Amino acid sequence: MAKHKKLEDYREQIEQCVKCGACQAHCPVFGEHKRESIVARGKVALAHALLNDEVKLDERLVEDMSKCLMCASCFDKCPNLVPTDEIVAAARREIADQQGLSTFGKALTTVIKNPRLMNTLAKSGKAFSALLFKKVPEQSGLRLRFPLPFVSRERSIPEIAAKPFRERHPEVIPGEAGKPTVAFFTGCMINYMYPEIGDALLKILKFMGVTVLIPGDQGCCGLPAISAGDSATVEELSKRNLAALTRRTPDVILTACATCNEGIGRHFKHLEGEYAAMAEKVMDMNVFLVRHGLDKLLAELPRKAVFQRVTYHDPCHLRTQGITKEPRALLRALPGVRFVDMEGADRCCGLGGTFSVYHYDTSKLIGARKVPGIEQSGADLVATACPGCMMQLQDTINHAGLKPRVIHLLELIAHDLPA
Amino acid sequence: MDQRIIRILQEIVGKDQVTTERADLICYSYDATQQQYLPEVVVFPADAKQISLILKMANAEKIPVFPRGAGSGFTGGSLPTRGGIVLVTSRMDRILRIDSENLVAEVEPGVVTEQFQQAVEKVGLFYPPDPASLKFSTLGGNVAECAGGPRCVKYGVTKDYILGLEVVTPQGDIIRTGGETMKGVVGYDLTKLMCGSEGTLGIITKIIIKLLPLPEARKTMLVLFDSIDGAARAVSAIIGGKIIPATLEFMDATTIDCVRKATGLQLPEAAQAVLIIEVDGEREMLERQAQKILDIVQPLGVVETRVAATPAESEDIWKVRRLVSPSLRKVNPDKFNEDICVPRSKVPEMIRAVEAIAKKHAIPIVNFGHAGDGNIHVNVMIDKKVPGQQEKADQAIEEIFAAALKLGGTMSGEHGVGITKAPYIPMELDPAAVAYMKTIKKALDPNNILNPGKVLLD
Ligand SMILES: Cc1cc2nc3c(=O)[nH]c(=O)nc-3n(C[C@H](O)[C@H](O)[C@H](O)COP(=O)(O)OP(=O)(O)OC[C@H]3O[C@@H](n4cnc5c(N)ncnc54)[C@H](O)[C@@H]3O)c2cc1C
Ligand code: SF4
Ligand code: SF4
Numbered sequence: 001m002a003k004h005k006k007l008e009d010y011r012e013q014i015e016q017c018v019k020c021g022a023c024q025a026h027c028p029v030f031g032e033h034k035r036e037s038i039v040a041r042g043k044v045a046l047a048h049a050l051l052n053d054e055v056k057l058d059e060r061l062v063e064d065m066s067k068c069l070m071c072a073s074c075f076d077k078c079p080n081l082v083p084t085d086e087i088v089a090a091a092r093r094e095i096a097d098q099q100g101l102s103t104f105g106k107a108l109t110t111v112i113k114n115p116r117l118m119n120t121l122a123k124s125g126k127a128f129s130a131l132l133f134k135k136v137p138e139q140s141g142l143r144l145r146f147p148l149p150f151v152s153r154e155r156s157i158p159e160i161a162a163k164p165f166r167e168r169h170p171e172v173i174p175g176e177a178g179k180p181t182v183a184f185f186t187g188c189m190i191n192y193m194y195p196e197i198g199d200a201l202l203k204i205l206k207f208m209g210v211t212v213l214i215p216g217d218q219g220c221c222g223l224p225a226i227s228a229g230d231s232a233t234v235e236e237l238s239k240r241n242l243a244a245l246t247r248r249t250p251d252v253i254l255t256a257c258a259t260c261n262e263g264i265g266r267h268f269k270h271l272e273g274e275y276a277a278m279a280e281k282v283m284d285m286n287v288f289l290v291r292h293g294l295d296k297l298l299a300e301l302p303r304k305a306v307f308q309r310v311t312y313h314d315p316c317h318l319r320t321q322g323i324t325k326e327p328r329a330l331l332r333a334l335p336g337v338r339f340v341d342m343e344g345a346d347r348c349c350g351l352g353g354t355f356s357v358y359h360y361d362t363s364k365l366i367g368a369r370k371v372p373g374i375e376q377s378g379a380d381l382v383a384t385a386c387p388g389c390m391m392q393l394q395d396t397i398n399h400a401g402l403k404p405r406v407i408h409l410l411e412l413i414a415h416d417l418p419a
Numbered sequence: 420m421d422q423r424i425i426r427i428l429q430e431i432v433g434k435d436q437v438t439t440e441r442a443d444l445i446c447y448s449y450d451a452t453q454q455q456y457l458p459e460v461v462v463f464p465a466d467a468k469q470i471s472l473i474l475k476m477a478n479a480e481k482i483p484v485f486p487r488g489a490g491s492g493f494t495g496g497s498l499p500t501r502g503g504i505v506l507v508t509s510r511m512d513r514i515l516r517i518d519s520e521n522l523v524a525e526v527e528p529g530v531v532t533e534q535f536q537q538a539v540e541k542v543g544l545f546y547p548p549d550p551a552s553l554k555f556s557t558l559g560g561n562v563a564e565c566a567g568g569p570r571c572v573k574y575g576v577t578k579d580y581i582l583g584l585e586v587v588t589p590q591g592d593i594i595r596t597g598g599e600t601m602k603g604v605v606g607y608d609l610t611k612l613m614c615g616s617e618g619t620l621g622i623i624t625k626i627i628i629k630l631l632p633l634p635e636a637r638k639t640m641l642v643l644f645d646s647i648d649g650a651a652r653a654v655s656a657i658i659g660g661k662i663i664p665a666t667l668e669f670m671d672a673t674t675i676d677c678v679r680k681a682t683g684l685q686l687p688e689a690a691q692a693v694l695i696i697e698v699d700g701e702r703e704m705l706e707r708q709a710q711k712i713l714d715i716v717q718p719l720g721v722v723e724t725r726v727a728a729t730p731a732e733s734e735d736i737w738k739v740r741r742l743v744s745p746s747l748r749k750v751n752p753d754k755f756n757e758d759i760c761v762p763r764s765k766v767p768e769m770i771r772a773v774e775a776i777a778k779k780h781a782i783p784i785v786n787f788g789h790a791g792d793g794n795i796h797v798n799v800m801i802d803k804k805v806p807g808q809q810e811k812a813d814q815a816i817e818e819i820f821a822a823a824l825k826l827g828g829t830m831s832g833e834h835g836v837g838i839t840k841a842p843y844i845p846m847e848l849d850p851a852a853v854a855y856m857k858t859i860k861k862a863l864d865p866n867n868i869l870n871p872g873k874v875l876l877d
Contacts (some may be wrong), residue, residue: 016752018453018754019450019451019452019453019490020451020452020491020552021451021489021490021491021552021555022552022554022555022558023448023555024489024491024554024555025531025533025554025555034509034510034512034529035443035446035509036443036446036447036490037442037446042446045445045446045448045449046445046446049442049445054441054445055441055442055445056441059440060440061442064442079744079745080745080748127644235456247782294523
């Protein structure tokens with residue numbers, strides 16, 4: 001069963017927090033607002049109080065639990081490995097179970113649960129505007145208070161693709177004998193908003209001779225629903241993805257989106273049964289490409305006389321899994337790229353999925369902290385490995401009036417590969 | 420709390436900066452001691468004027484006020500043990516100026532230590548105090564606790580870098596102590612009195628800091644010894660050899676074991692003690708200094724030495740030290756960290772005393788710390804859930820303090836007294852000295868408003 005742990009199941013991990021305060025240094029949200037209820041230590045204390053009935057699940061607590069990017073930066077640096085992001089997710093499930101989903105949560109899950117609806121919306125170019133404008137009532141505080149992301153005139157968003165990625169390609173693309181078979185987990189953003197990233201990955205995988213599976217019936221990775229506390233949707237999506245991705249027993253399940261990697265990777269490990277076994281196969285594309293020697297191959301190509309200065313942003317969901325060297329190795333190896341590390345490459349971009357819907361202002365403040373690093377790097381392009389980060393970074397760059405363009409690392413690789 | 424009081428507070432600091440919500444009271448009820456006391460209200464003032472008004476009101480209404488920085492204290496200094504007001508400095512977090520000509524900076528108390536260090540290092544200056552909590556503790560909290568760290572052996576502790584302060588007195592007056600100059604002997608030295616006063620004598624609202632030029636380079640060495648005695652003798656020998664390294668950190672055999680077990684780090688079995696030695700200064704000098712140190716320690720039972728050639732290798736060495744705290748949990752879930760300090764030459768004797776105490780009570784005690792200044796972090800490791808262990812730990816801790824005092828040491832090198840060490844004060848200070856201190860507190864804070872019940876049991 002794709003059953004979720006309850007908050008109570010985390011009691012021991014909650015009690016592992018020794019209140020040292022170290023997480024204050026690593027929580028991007030705390031960095032902006034400096035209130036204890038926002039940082040991991042405070043959230044863990046509140047979760048504990050909730051378990052012991054010392055505090056009620058009132059509006060205030062819902063608000064506190066909403067102020068988390070689920071970036072796991074606190075977990076990464078916590079000397080006692082307290083998994084605050086999971087604890088927050090469990091608290092949000094508790095909230096959803098007791099009080100029902102928030103309006104936004106409902107709208108979101110209606111869409112992500114239903115690929116046909118998603119397709120239709122995407123085709124009419126309105127996936128997110130529809131989601132927000134139609135499902136969020138006119139008079140909602142959400143609409144009034146937050147300049148709605150994705151649709152806000154203030155916010156830059158990519159255009160919706162004319163044809164989703166998965167509809168452009170067959171389900172099986174055979175490679176050379178003896179080479180591995182990979183299933184490509186596209187995720188929503190690549191499928192609907194950035195199909196060119198998927199195309200780039202396909203070009204690279206074809207070059208490497210691997211067999212690629214693109215199951216058409218795969219769904220959303222579930223992270224937005226996890227984040228909204230919607231366990232029913234997560235369970236449904238988990239089942240669908242398990243069925244779709246394991247049908248043809250791939251050697252590896254590849255993600256090109258850091259968030260999806262967290263969703264079907266780390267998150268699936270917490271579920272019972274075959275889910276954990278499937279999660280073991282999930283691999284970020286950076287790791288896969290380096291493991292198969294693509295960086296060495298690229299380094300052997302003749303260096304181009306004209307290059308672009310490229311810097312790199314670490315998506316939290318890769319950084320906290322220790323995946324920081326691989327993307328840099330690829331970038332350094334590219335013949336048309338001069339790689340420059342920027343200060344604060346490991347700082348969160350501030351998106352946090354639904355976080356930026358509820359707390360766009362804070363999200364922008366967190367994002368703005370990336371600006372000096374990007375500027376000083378003198379980069380023409382900011383590469384990263386998560387479409388979510390790409391959107392947020394481009395928004396940040398536009399607000400700051402900077403020149404660099406944001407690009408997915410795979411597009412750079414595909415560009416430099418011989419045709 | 421009385422609604423009237425809340426309204427006054429709201430008028431002083433603004434409505435959004437006062438909270439009585441249960442969630443907030445819970446969030447400001449703890450620090451790193453893991454004890455819990457709920458405040459009645461939490462306020463986030465913006466400046467000295469607001470704090471002055473709060474203290475005047477608190478005096479009139481007889482409400483206790485508990486200053487709080489990042490709440491990373493190890494002795495409960497910021498805990499609202501008597502309800503009342505928790506006053507948080509997190510909004511007062513501006514670096515007001517860095518004066519490169521006079522090597523002076525002025526900051527608000529809520530500035531996080533590391534952020535300040537990075538800011539001055541960017542302009543080629545140096546603020547040496549480096550408590551292990553520097554990434555999150557505040558400069559106000561550092562001054563109030565007179566925090567120290569690995570670099571103290573060469574550079575001294577927080578108070579050695581504080582030239583002057585702006586302080587709100589317990590009765591609400593705003594005063595300035597010290598000043599901008601490197602020297603100044605007019606009147607009593609209130610700056611030094613405030614350093615380490617643990618928030619009981621005044622609330623620090625501005626800090627004038629002395630800076631140094633940033634050392635050009637550093638060199639880090641890891642030296643493994645076959646006995647703790649060898650390592651301790653090495654410390655005396657290095658300093659006796661007229662070299663003061665920037666840091667001289669040590670780890671005992673149990674600590675090394677923990678790190679090995681928890682992380683799989685390759686450290687030879689024969690290593691019974693480790694020193695991490697770092698020298699800093701002009702690049703050309705470092706090579707020679709490092710060699711001199713290695714020559715001095717070589718005859719003292721050295722098993723292996725590793726000298727970092729690059730900053731990355733140096734970082735790898737420091738990682739060994741940083742892995743200590745997280746890996747201790749593998750020994751036992753609950754840790755009581757005492758930071759006793761003894762004269763440098765007494766470190767081996769102190770370690771032997773601690774080993775005897777551990778054996779006597781049959782509980783693991785792990786030692787590491789700042790050997791260069793005799794400051795040992797003695798970690799009594801227990802499982803609180805096992806009946807009788809807490810009592811054993813309490814007993815062991817008291818014996819550890821007694822042993823440190825007998826060797827001419829003190830029961831706290833850096834964490835302060837707060838509430839956890841207050842009961843032991845009579846072991847270290849004679850009654851006349853305690854009475855003297857109490858007279859000061861009483862004179863400055865007749866209503867016992869500011870951080871009551873801390874340091875001196877009243
Ligand atoms: C993991 C860890 C490692 C640590 N390592 C070290 C170390 O190496 N060396 C060391 O010395 N300490 C260490 N500490 C202890 C602690 O970090 C220090 O005592 C630090 O100085 C406390 O700063 P804070 O901002 O957290 O203050 P808090 O804990 O909030 O307060 C500490 C005391 O200062 C008072 N105070 C705070 N701000 C003010 C102000 N503006 N005016 C007046 N009084 C004020 C409070 O009332 C309280 O008594 C460590 C703690 C942790 C959790
Ligand atoms: S770093 Fe970990 S143990 Fe320390 S306060 Fe934060 S969550 Fe708790
Ligand atoms: S997961 Fe990220 S945003 Fe949430 S508490 Fe941890 S560091 Fe802060």
